[in-house]
Amino acid sequence: MRKYSILFFLFFSSLVLASEPVIFRSPNPFSSEMLFAKLDSVGKTGTWMEWDSAGVKDVELAKVLQRTVKPLNVWLLKNPGENPKLAVLSKKNSGEILSILDLPSFSTKPVPLKISKKLEKERVFRDYAEVGPGKFIHLDDSALKVLVSEHEIRFSYSKPDKQGIALIPDFDKLSRQEKENEIRTRKDFYAYEYSLMVRAFVASIRGLFNWQVWHWYDPAWIKGALIDDRAIEAIISSRDENKMVRIFYVRTSDGNEVEMSSNSNGLFVMTVKR
Numbered sequence: 001m002r003k004y005s006i007l008f009f010l011f012f013s014s015l016v017l018a019s020e021p022v023i024f025r026s027p028n029p030f031s032s033e034m035l036f037a038k039l040d041s042v043g044k045t046g047t048w049m050e051w052d053s054a055g056v057k058d059v060e061l062a063k064v065l066q067r068t069v070k071p072l073n074v075w076l077l078k079n080p081g082e083n084p085k086l087a088v089l090s091k092k093n094s095g096e097i098l099s100i101l102d103l104p105s106f107s108t109k110p111v112p113l114k115i116s117k118k119l120e121k122e123r124v125f126r127d128y129a130e131v132g133p134g135k136f137i138h139l140d141d142s143a144l145k146v147l148v149s150e151h152e153i154r155f156s157y158s159k160p161d162k163q164g165i166a167l168i169p170d171f172d173k174l175s176r177q178e179k180e181n182e183i184r185t186r187k188d189f190y191a192y193e194y195s196l197m198v199r200a201f202v203a204s205i206r207g208l209f210n211w212q213v214w215h216w217y218d219p220a221w222i223k224g225a226l227i228d229d230r231a232i233e234a235i236i237s238s239r240d241e242n243k244m245v246r247i248f249y250v251r252t253s254d255g256n257e258v259e260m261s262s263n264s265n266g267l268f269v270m271t272v273k274r
Contacts, residue, residue: 021101028095035098039075039087042100047199048075048087049213052206054116056215060106061086072096078106078214110220112253114210115272121148123207144200153208155201155270165189165264171236183232188245190227193268197248197260201270208272209258225250244269 018201024038039048051061051074065071077085083102090097121130128136128146138144147154168182198216202209215221227247235245244267248260257273 021099024098025092026095026097027093030089030098035089038098039100042085042087043077043079046077046079047184048077049203050075050206052212054207055210055212056111057110058106058108058212060103064088064101064103068099076212076214091186091212108215109216110218110222110223111170111210113250113258114252114254115256115274116207116210119208120169124205126206138204144204151184151274153272153274155272157197157268159266161266168236179233180263183229185228186232186236187229189264190232190245190262193262193264194226194247194260197262197268197270200268201260222248222250 015222022042026034030038061074063144064086065074065088068088070200071088075087075091077087081105085100086103086107087098087100090099125136127140128138131137136146136148143159144157145155147156171179171182174182195217198213203213204218211221225248227245228245243261244261246259246261249257251257258270260268260270262268
């Protein structure tokens with residue numbers, strides 16, 4: 001654990017210099033607590049997503065990073081109705097500088113999902129502890145686990161929900177409009193569960209996929225990969241709603257497979273088949 005540093009805070013008011021970054025300086029490397037406290041002071045309730053140098057290089061970010069000293073870390077924040085913010089952590093003599101700036105525009109161009117051919121466990125599972133051959137547990141949450149075999153990587157997170165998902169009795173007897181309402185409600189529920197899995201699994205690793213974390217939330221990137229209305233209707237109509245449901249599935253351009261499943265009762269799984 002790094003010791004807390006004495007920080008010098010430099011702030012250019014957005015009312016005067018809207019294009020200037022907010023800059024935090026430290027004569028020593030930031031402690032992790034202080035670093036994320038500074039990010040949160042700017043991002044408020046938003047979630048900073050870490051940029052992966054092995055992922056797709058979005059044009060706007062690439063332009064900004066080309067003009068910066070080689071960054072130690074980079075994060076993106078996308079809040080609805082606001083310009084995206086980019087945070088860049090760089091080394092400065094014996095200390096560090098955290099610069100946060102607004103991006104006037106930000107767009108992505110969908111590309112096929114790929115799995116890196118060369119995987120280094122020290123990079124991919126940077127935030128995990130290896131507790132046995134091919135077995136990893138997240139450093140901050142022991143419920144988040146990974147099992148690695150020759151042809152498969154299996155992520156799992158278990159936090160049972162006492163209430164679980166509500167069953168819909170006599171679904172087949174409902175009117176078409178009532179059925180569509182139930183399907184829409186369940187679709188929103190699965191979208192929420194999908195977002196949880198992205199945050200737990202994808203955001204906790206580095207260098208496994210070519211998509212950046214924010215791409216997993218972009219409808220243009222995940223089009224056709226999320227569970228559709230027909231599959232949801234079949235699930236609601238069944239009498240066994242506690243089974244694992246595949247919420248997300250995509251076959252990569254080189255024949256690999258990625259799927260996310262949930263039992264709608266607190267068990268989440270992401271499987272990467274190679």
